[in-house]
Amino acid sequence: MSKKPTTVQIKLGQASYDVVIGNQLMKDIGVWVTPLLNRKHTAIVMDTHVADLYRDELTATFNKHDIKHQTIVLQAGEQTKSFEQLQGLLNHLLESKIERHDTIIAFGGGVIGDICGFAASVLRRGVGIIHLPTTLLAQVDSAIGGKTGINTPHGKNLVGTFHQPKLVLADTDFLDTLGSRNLRAGYAEVVKYGALGNRSFFNWLENHGTTILSGNKAHLTEAVIESVRAKAQIIEQDVFESGSRQLLNLGHTFAHALETESGHNETLLHGEAVAIGIVLAFDLSVRLGYCPSSELARVKSHFASIGLPTRIREVLRPSWSVKALINHMQQDKKIVDGKLSFVLVRSIGDAFLCTDVRTGVLNSVLTDSFAESELEKAAQKSNV
Ligand code: GLY
Secondary structure: OOOOOEEEEEOOHHHOEEEEEEOOOHHHHHHHHHHHOOOOEEEEEEEHHHHHHHHHHHHHHHHHOOOEEEEEEEOOOHHHOOHHHHHHHHHHHHHOOOOOOOEEEEEEOHHHHHHHHHHHHHHHHOOEEEEEEOOHHHHHHHOOOOEOOEEEOOEEEEEOOEOOOOEEEEEHHHHHHOOHHHHHHHHHHHHHHHHHHOHHHHHHHHHHHHHHHOOOHHHHHHHHHHHHHHHHHHHHHOOOOOOHHHHHHOOHHHHHHHHHHHOOOOOOOHHHHHHHHHHHHHHHHHHOOOOOHHHHHHHHHHHHHOOOOOOHHHOOOOOOOHHHHHHHHOOOOOOEOOEOOEEEEEEOOEEEEEOOOOHHHHHHHHHHHHOOOHHHHHHHHHHO
């Protein structure tokens, strides 16, 4: 049954747009999209996975509304966020005769949203984009706020632009076909909003995390709406990330380093890296004396209770080293004058930016996360 959708407006002056959250939105996509198109001509970009599931249905709805469209299908997976794929996509869009005042549709998860956003921002010096996010991660985070980008061997999202969409349509029905691992990974970004700025949302997630991830649609939708509201508040204050928007990177300096070390592939999903990264950010905050250790324990135990990794050791490869991770962090976009800055916390719901973290303490946080836990050591002993 379709329920009335919820709209969260992102207020950015002339660049304002709506994020519409609800179910059964795709069947009426023509109704949502048509008023925003300069002419009834678009290109829809999706990945192979989304194409298998939804291409025919989506094409039918565009046909119903007489919107002429090309579909462009990219390979599913993080590897698609590359210079090579970006070039191919731009050529496809030009072949599809997308003009300066046209709008393209990004239909998929974070990878499709990021590469399409980048392509839209540079094609003919900027065309419009509408996001139709299909993963939890994209619905609560990457489709909102206009960040675009691709990865390079130097790190994740190091090349990109800011380019706000005209509309984000978050149809929670897409989450029904998302595998449980992907849903859990997206949930790490939901927890992030509670951990960085909304303690009561974190409390609510502690009580509802399990039901959210086991298919309770009402709770899941509520979690998406709260996350979008939290993100809206932050980006409205600082759209270009010169200040408070950096708080949205809680755990991400660690996460990006882990993803770079793992080669940006599906062996470590972004949200899994973010869960570990958030725990490491709390750990760093505890060791620097900013935060009580009981807060770290709560965050760790919530992630663990829903099956997300909390320590590097859980995802570790033999080739990884603390030194390599720190080197990756030194490529972080937030680096200023070569000084590493981290989003730290005073407690759950109270994050701040610390621009001067010493490598020594960072080294010990990472070393401990690489090492066997006390539990593992005890188990080893009892096996001897
Ligand atoms: N994903 C963090 C941001 O949009 O700023």
